[in-house]
Every structure is written in C-alpha cells, then in structure tokens.
Amino acid sequence: MKKRKKKFDIVPYLFLSPWIIGFIAFSGVPILASFALSLTSWNMSGKMKFVGLSNFKSIFQSGSTFWGSLRVTLIFTVFSVLLTIFWSLLMATVLNSRIYFKKMFQFFFFLCAVLPTVALGFAFQLMLNSEIGIINYWLKAFLGISSPPNWLTERSWSLVTVIIFTVFTYGTGQMMLVFSSALKEVPRDLYESASLDGANGFQRYIHITLPAISPILLFNMVVAGINSLNGAFSSIYPVTGGGPDGATRVLSLQIYESAFKKYKMGIASSQAIVLFVIALIISLVQFVMSKKWVHYEN
Amino acid sequence: MKRMILKVLGTLFAALIAVIMFLPVLIIIGSSVKSLPDISSYPPKIFPENFHFDNFVTVLNTGNILLYFRNTLILIVGNVVGTLFSSALVAYPLARMNFRGKNFIFALILATMMVPATTTIIPQFVMFSKIGWVDTLLPLVVPAFFAYPYNVFLFRQFFMTIPMGLDEAARIDGCNRFQIFTHILVPLSKPIFITIGVMCMVSWWNELFSPLIYINSDELKPLTVGALSVFKAHFQFVTMWNLQMALALIMIIPPILLYLFAQEYLVEGIKTAGIKG
Numbered sequence: 001m002k003k004r005k006k007k008f009d010i011v012p013y014l015f016l017s018p019w020i021i022g023f024i025a026f027s028g029v030p031i032l033a034s035f036a037l038s039l040t041s042w043n044m045s046g047k048m049k050f051v052g053l054s055n056f057k058s059i060f061q062s063g064s065t066f067w068g069s070l071r072v073t074l075i076f077t078v079f080s081v082l083l084t085i086f087w088s089l090l091m092a093t094v095l096n097s098r099i100y101f102k103k104m105f106q107f108f109f110f111l112c113a114v115l116p117t118v119a120l121g122f123a124f125q126l127m128l129n130s131e132i133g134i135i136n137y138w139l140k141a142f143l144g145i146s147s148p149p150n151w152l153t154e155r156s157w158s159l160v161t162v163i164i165f166t167v168f169t170y171g172t173g174q175m176m177l178v179f180s181s182a183l184k185e186v187p188r189d190l191y192e193s194a195s196l197d198g199a200n201g202f203q204r205y206i207h208i209t210l211p212a213i214s215p216i217l218l219f220n221m222v223v224a225g226i227n228s229l230n231g232a233f234s235s236i237y238p239v240t241g242g243g244p245d246g247a248t249r250v251l252s253l254q255i256y257e258s259a260f261k262k263y264k265m266g267i268a269s270s271q272a273i274v275l276f277v278i279a280l281i282i283s284l285v286q287f288v289m290s291k292k293w294v295h296y297e298n
Numbered sequence: 299m300k301r302m303i304l305k306v307l308g309t310l311f312a313a314l315i316a317v318i319m320f321l322p323v324l325i326i327i328g329s330s331v332k333s334l335p336d337i338s339s340y341p342p343k344i345f346p347e348n349f350h351f352d353n354f355v356t357v358l359n360t361g362n363i364l365l366y367f368r369n370t371l372i373l374i375v376g377n378v379v380g381t382l383f384s385s386a387l388v389a390y391p392l393a394r395m396n397f398r399g400k401n402f403i404f405a406l407i408l409a410t411m412m413v414p415a416t417t418t419i420i421p422q423f424v425m426f427s428k429i430g431w432v433d434t435l436l437p438l439v440v441p442a443f444f445a446y447p448y449n450v451f452l453f454r455q456f457f458m459t460i461p462m463g464l465d466e467a468a469r470i471d472g473c474n475r476f477q478i479f480t481h482i483l484v485p486l487s488k489p490i491f492i493t494i495g496v497m498c499m500v501s502w503w504n505e506l507f508s509p510l511i512y513i514n515s516d517e518l519k520p521l522t523v524g525a526l527s528v529f530k531a532h533f534q535f536v537t538m539w540n541l542q543m544a545l546a547l548i549m550i551i552p553p554i555l556l557y558l559f560a561q562e563y564l565v566e567g568i569k570t571a572g573i574k575g
Contacts, residue, residue, distance in 0.1 A: 011475055012391035016403065018384040022444025026422060027410045033421035044427070091315060098301070099308040107557075108316035111323065114553045114564070116504040118522045119546035123322035126329060126337070126539055134325070134342040141341070168322060170568075177569040223572065230414050234506045238526065252416040259420050260511055269420050276417040283412040 034276070037269035044263045055270035066271060068246055069254040075159060076232065076250050080166040081224040085217070088172050092179035093205070113173025120168055121238030128152055128161060152240060155247035162236045162248050169235045171227040175220050182216040183209065222286040229279055251275045326550060329543035330354075337539045353544035360541065361532055365517050366524035373438055373509070373520055374502045378495050380442030381449050385494070386487070388445040389453030390479050394465060404454075407447045415507060423511060433514045449494050452570060456490035457483060493567035496560045500553050521549060 013020070038055055042048040059066040091109045095102060112120060127133050128151035136148040149157040166172065190208050199207065210217070233252040236242065242249035242257070249257070255275065259268035324344055329337055330353060332346040357363060391397065392404055426437040460483065468478045484491075506522045513519050516531075525545055529538045557564055 009397060012395045012397040012400075015387050015391045015395075015479075018443065019388040019403075019407070019445040019447075019450060022384075022441065023406070023410065025425075026441050026444065027413060027418060030418035030421035030425070031413065033424070034417060037420060037424075044424075091319075094308070094312045094315060097308050098305045099312050100305065101309065101312075105312045105316055107561075108320050110565070111554065111557065112319055113568075114500050114504075114557050115323070115550045116506075116522055116553070118504075118506060118525050119326065119549040120322050122525075122542045122546045123325045126543065127322070127325050132338050132340070132342055132539075134344065137340075137342050168319070174568050174572040177565060178572040181569060181573075220572075226412060233416070234504075237506065237510075252414070255416050255420075256507075256511070259423070265420060265424070272417045272420055275414055279412060279414050279417070283409070286412075 031276070034269050034272050037265055038273050040266045040269075042265045044265060051266065055266050059267065059270055059274075065246060065249075066254065069249050069251055069271075070274075072159065072246070072248060073229075073232070073250045076163060076236075076248070077225060077228045080163045080228050081221060083163060084166055084172045084175060084224055085221055087167050088175035088220075089179050089217070091176045092183055093209075095176075095180055096183040109176060110173045112168040113170045113176075117169060117234045118238045120165070124161070124165060124239050125152065153244050155244055158240050158244055158247050162239055165239050166228070166231075166235055169231060171224060171231055174227075175224060178216065178220060179213070182213045186212040219286070219289060222282060222289060225282045226279060226286070229275065229282070251278075323550065326543050326546045329539060330547040331544075332540050334536075334538065334540050337543075350540065353540050354548070357541050357544045357548065361528045362517050362519070362524065363521075363528060363545070366519055366521045366528075369435065369518055370503060370520040370522075372435055373505070374499050376435070376439035377442040377502050378498045380439065381446050381498055382491055382495060384443050384445040385449035386453050386484070386491070387479075389450045389457055390483065392450070393454045393457035394462065394483075395475075407450055411447045411451070419508075419511060426512065432512055433518065435513075435518060437512045438508055448571060449498070452494055452567065453487070453490060455570065456487055460486050489563065490567075492560065493563040496556055496564050497567045497571075500556060500564070503549075503553055525549065 039050060039052060040048050041051045041055070058064065095106055095109065099105065127135050130136060130148075130150045130153065133151075135151070139145040139148040149160075151157050151161045186209055190212065191204060194204050194208055229252070232250045233256065236248050236250060236253060237256075240248045242253040251271065252275065255268050255271045258264045258271060328344040328346060331349045331351060332353075333348065333350050336347055336350075392400065392407075422437070423432070426432050431437050431440075464482050464486075465478050468482050473481060504522065505520070509520050509523045513523060516524070525542075528545075529541055533541075
C-alpha cells in the first residue's frame with residue numbers, strides 16, 4: 001500500500017537465477033532453435049543447409065506420413081480426452097457417493113496412475129495377445145464373441161487399445177482427484193432443496209452436480225488435451241511402439257522417429273513446430289478459460 | 299433399509315471398477331510366478347498352477363538389470379536433490395518479495411509448463427551432443443538443478459500460505475533474506491518438500507522419453523528403457539512373458555510402496571498440480 005521509491009534490488013533476481021539460466025538454456029533458446037532448425041536440412045553429422053520452408057512443404061504434401069500422423073493424433077487426442085474425462089468423473093462420483101470401503105477403493109482406482117507405463121504395457125501386451133491373452137478368452141467364453149479383435153496387430157483396433165490404455169495412466173488418476181475434490185465442494189443445500197422437489201439421485205446428478213462442477217469439467221478437458229499431447233509418447237511407445245504400420249504413430253512418436261531414428265533434424269524440427277503450435281492453441285483456450293474460472297489468490 | 303441396499307449396490311459397482319483398474323496389476327502379479335508354458339497354455343488363467351519364484355532370480359541375473367537399477371536410482375537421487383534445492387530457491391522471491399517483472403516471470407513459468415517436451419528436445423539434444431554429454435546421465439540430471447516450472451509453482455503456492463509476519467519478525471531480529479529462507483521458510487515447508495520429493499521419485503522411476511533419447515550404452519540405461527529390450531537381446535525369437543512379468547512386478551513395487559506410505563503427500567501434490575492452470 002505504501003508507495004515509495006526503491007533502488008534496484010538485485011536479491012530477488014539472485015534467487016531466481018537458476019530458473020533464468022534454465023529457462024534460457026532449456027526452454028527459450030531451444031524453442032527459437034527449433035524454428036531455425038525447421039528451415040534447414042541437416043542429419044547431425046554433415047553440413048547444415050538452409051532450405052527455407054521446404055520442410056513444411058514436404059511434410060504437408062498430400063499422402064505424406066505426417067498427415068497420417070496428424071490424423072492419428074487427432075483421433076487419439078479427441079477420444080482419449082473424452083474417455084478419460086468420462087472415466088475419471090465416474091470414479092470420482094463413485095468415491096463421493098455412499099459406499100463402503102472408500103479408502104480401499106480410492107487406492108485401487110488411483111494405483112495404476114503412479115505405475116510405470118512400461119510395466120503396464122507388458123501387462124496389456126499379454127492380456128490382449130490374440131492367442132494367449134485372457135481378454136479374448138473371456139470375450140469368447142462369456143460373451144460368445146467368436147472372433148474377437150486382434151487388439152495389437154489390427155490397425156484400427158490398435159488405436160482403440162492405446163486409447164483405452166490412457167485410462168490407466170497418470171492423467172486419468174490426476175483428473176479423478178481433481179474431480180473428487182470439486183464434487184466435495186458442491187454446496188449441500190443445493191441437494192436438499194432438490195430432494196424436497198422430489199428429484200431422484202440421477203436427476204440430481206444431471207441437474208445439480210454437473211452444472212456445479214462444469215467449470216472444472218471444461219478445465220479438465222483442456223488439461224487432458226495437453227496431457228494427451230505431452231504424455232502420448234510414454235503411453236503409446238511401450239504398448240504398440242507406434243505400430244502396426246504407423247496406425248498409432250502420434251506426432252510425438254513421429255518426431256522421435258524422424259529425429260532420433262532417421263536423424264532428419266530439419267524435418268523433425270518442422271514437425272515439432274507443428275506440435276508446438278497445436279499445444280499453443282490449446283493453451284490459449286485454457287488461458288482464456290482460466291481467466292474466467294480459476295482464481296489465483298495474490 | 300432402502301438406504302442400505304443402495305449402499306451395497308454402490309459398493310458392488312465400485313468393486314467392478316476396482317477390478318477393471320486393478321486387472322493389469324493382477325495380470326502382472328499372477329504371470330510373474332508362472333512358467334513360460336503355463337502362460338501359453340489354453341485357456342489362460344490369471345493365477346499360476348505352480349509357483350515359479352525362480353523367475354525373479356533369473357530376471358536379476360539377466361544382462362545388466364542390476365545396472366539399470368543403479369542408473370534409475372542415480373536419476374532419482376540427482377533429480378530429487380536438484381529440483382528441491384533449485385525450485386524452492388526460485389519460488390521464494392515469487393511468493394514473498396516484490397520486484398519488477400514478477401508477474402511477467404510467473405506467467406512465463408506457467409507458460410513453459412505447457413510446452414511439450416518434444417518441441418524442445420531436438421535443440422537440447424544437439425546442444426548436449428555438442429558438449430559431449432550424449433550417452434551420459436548428465437543431460438538427465440543437470441537440468442533438475444535449474445528449477446522445474448511445475449515444482450516452482452507448487453513451492454510458491456505453499457510458501458504463500460505461510461504468514462508474512464514471520465519474515466518481518468525475523469528481519470527485525472537481524473536475519474537477511476537468505477537466512478529467512480533457510481531458518482523460517484524451509485523448516486515450515488517440510489510437507490511440500492516431501493510432496494515434491496515423492497512426486498519426483500515416482501516420475502523418474504517411470505520416466506521413459508528422455509533416457510530413451512540420450513542413452514545408447516546398455517550399462518547406462520535406466521530400468522524403463524532397459525526393460526523394453528533386455529529379454530529380446532538375451533532370448534532371441536522367444537517372448538519371455540514370465541520374465542517380463544517378473545520384471546514388471548519388480549518395477550511396480552516401489553511406486554506401490556511409496557503410494558502406500560506417502561499417500562497423503564503424493565495425492566495432495568498431484569491434485570494441486572492438476573488444479574494449477
């Protein structure tokens with residue numbers, strides 16, 4: 001409140017210096033360098049050649065593998081966001097309703113979120129194996145499905161598999177916790193007046209609970225979108241490795257292959273720029289939303 | 299009576315979800331003590347006919363698995379120490395000092411949390427290869443000493459809850475700002491140090507992407523990367539399901555233990571990180 005002239009104070013910046021150095025070295029310069037590299041043709045060892053925008057032209061050529069990857073990324077992102085939002089909200093709702101053994105259920109619901117995707121990927125590969133997997137056996141034995149899908153080797157099913165896999169990863173557990181605390185904050189008296197009006201449990205959920213947590217719901221969708229861009233690599237690579245034949249090769253896997261398998265640094269950088277722009281758009285949406293709904297106390 | 303029936307039904311539904319969410323873990327536990335023919339026999343079962351605990355002995359004696367362990371531990375210790383130290387330092391002025399550019403810097407920190415790792419990894423890789431750090435553990439540990447935005451944010455939020463009056467009192471007693479940090483703030487912030495420490499342990503135990511890129515030598519791989527290739531390299535043409543599952547079990551035990559014993563810290567930290575924005 002007091003207004004006084006101060007001389008320049010270096011101390012805060014000294015405390016900040018690790019971040020300042022880190023920002024310059026590991027974020028700022030690399031982002032700028034990505035833009036520069038995207039305009040070159042370079043294989044790490046030979047000479048770097050300036051090629052203008054031709055990398056972008058070639059990755060966006062019709063029928064390029066990059067278009068395929070963009071398509072896979074879009075499908076993966078949309079469906080994994082919808083599925084994980086639905087599933088985490090379902091789990092949070094169950095944990096916040098009248099049930100026995102809440103603590104125990106929270107443990108089971110959340111457990112997979114902290115486990116290595118590499119280990120879970122092994123489990124998925126075994127249980128979804130078309131010959132010795134238990135899932136297809138159950139589908140045949142209990143549901144009478146005579147020819148269950150090849151979850152890992154058929155193109156369209158492999159995408160379904162990695163989308164289902166995201167239910168068992170960190171992002172879903174995190175959203176469940178966030179939903180869970182949001183549900184606890186829905187004012188009790190809203191429910192009481194509704195029960196007087198004769199609403200049943202399901203109606204109360206649709207008409208009171210969901211609107212009350214809708215800001216968190218929308219907010220989580222954007223977070224899930226970002227998570228899905230960031231986390232796609234570690235949840236897809238151990239399960240399918242991007243295969244079969246590129247069917248689950250999302251952008252981050254595509255970039256990984258171009259850069260670190262084929263050493264096409266220029267092409268890979270231009271793909272990374274596209275990923276960056278997509279993340280930027282999602283972040284901007286989130287920024288606008290958080291202005292409306294999330295308040296930082298200052 | 300009706301209430302109780304509803305509660306039982308709700309519990310049954312929760313149990314169904316729990317079974318689905320626990321199924322992969324169950325598969326890992328059951329298959330880790332099966333023999334290879336037992337896993338391939340039809341119809342498949344979750345639990346073994348005979349227990350083969352020798353799978354674990356075989357796993358620990360295969361290739362460089364013990365070295366993978368050591369490497370993962372080095373990454374965990376390095377990153378926990380680095381990030382606790384640097385992120386707490388950086389968060390301190392953001393939470394408790396006024397200076398020019400504070401809001402801008404805080405916004406920048408929030409913004410960098412959104413940049414996908416894949417966007418910056420190529421120039422980082424080029425940079426680390428120029429200084430000869432590729433195929434060493436250095437690119438995986440050193441950046442931790444320069445403050446992770448995520449953890450800076452968590453520290454800042456916690457520091458803001460500590461009353462400013464304490465700083466004033468300490469200043470009157472003659473503490474400088476570094477001493478205020480070490481004598482007042484750090485001792486009061488033990489919970490957030492534990493929270494971030496535990497989260498960092500879990501995430502580096504599970505980390506796959508960056509070591510996959512920086513590490514080529516087998517003896518420098520952490521568990522996650524090593525696990526993907528070790529059995530392929532040592533038992534050609536046969537998928538050693540039983541050994542893979544035994545290794546998977548070994549890999550999921552430490553996070554389960556951490557989760558059991560540090561649940562409130564871990565859950566609180568992940569929740570706060572999720573609400574951040």
